[in-house]
Amino acid sequence: IDSVVNSYLITHCGMMPTTSPSIGLMVSSSCTFVSSCAFPAVLELGLRVNKLGTSSVTYEVGIFEEGVEGVKAVGGFTHVFCDSVHRRPMKLLRAYREGLERLLVRTDGEGNGEVEEGEGEGEVVRHRSAKL
Template identity: 30%
Template sequence: MSRPAVPTRADYRWFTEMPTRWMDNDVYGHVNNVTYYSFIDTAVALFLMQNQVLDLATSTEVGLVVETQCRYLAPITFPDRVTCGIRCGRLGTSSIRYELGVFRNDEDAASAEAYFIHVYVSRAQQDRAVPLPPRLREAATRLLLPPA
C-alpha cells in the first residue's frame, strides 16, 4: 500500500504563521500531537475573523466542529515557527471541510496535514444546522482548489 504524497505549500490558498512555545514540546523533544489541533483551530478561527465571518461576541451563526483528523509527517520542535495553510476541501449547504497543512519554518513540505469540519448552527439554538453564512461561502470559495 503506497502512502499519499506529502503536501506542499502550493497545495493551499491562505496562510497564517504562529510561533511554537516552550510548553508545546513533550518529553520526546518535539511538539506534542495535541498542539497541532490548537494550531489548526487557531488558523481556522483567524481565517474566519479576518474574512469578517466570525465575530466572537455577535455572530448569530457559528461553526461547531464535528470531525477532525491529523496525519503527522515530520517533527516540529520549539523554537520553530509554524505556518498553517488552508484550503477548502468541501463546501456544503451547512458544512465546510477545511484542509490544512502545518509547515515548519520555511520548509515547503508539510510536517502534518489535517482536516477540520464545521457544521453551522444558530448560536442561540444549536440543535439544527443552518445554511452557511454568505460571507463564509464567499471567502471559502477563494480557498477551493481548481479540479485536478
C-alpha cells in the same frame, strides 16, 4: 488548526464569535503526522477548503516549518454551521460562503484539485505562527 481556521473566518468572512447568528460546530477532525519540529522552530500553516456544502465546510491545513522543505503534518476538520441559539444546522451566511469560496479546491473536472499560493480560486492562505 482551529486557530488558523477561526482567524480566517474572523478576518476574511466577518465572523464575530460572540455576536454572529451562526456558530461552527466541529463534527469531525483528523491529523496525520509526517515529521517532527523542535523549539525554536517557526511554523507556517496553509489553509484550504476541500468541501463547501449548504451548512458545512471541510477544511485542510498543512503544517510546515519555516525554511524547511516538506510538510510536517496535515490535518483538518469539518464545521457544521448552526443557529447560535438553537444549535440547529443553517445555511452558511453569505459573507462566510464568499470568503470560504476563495479557498475552495476545485474538484469538478477542471484541474487536478491542487492549488498554488495566490491563484485566486482555490488560493492557499498561509498563516505564520509564533515560535513553538
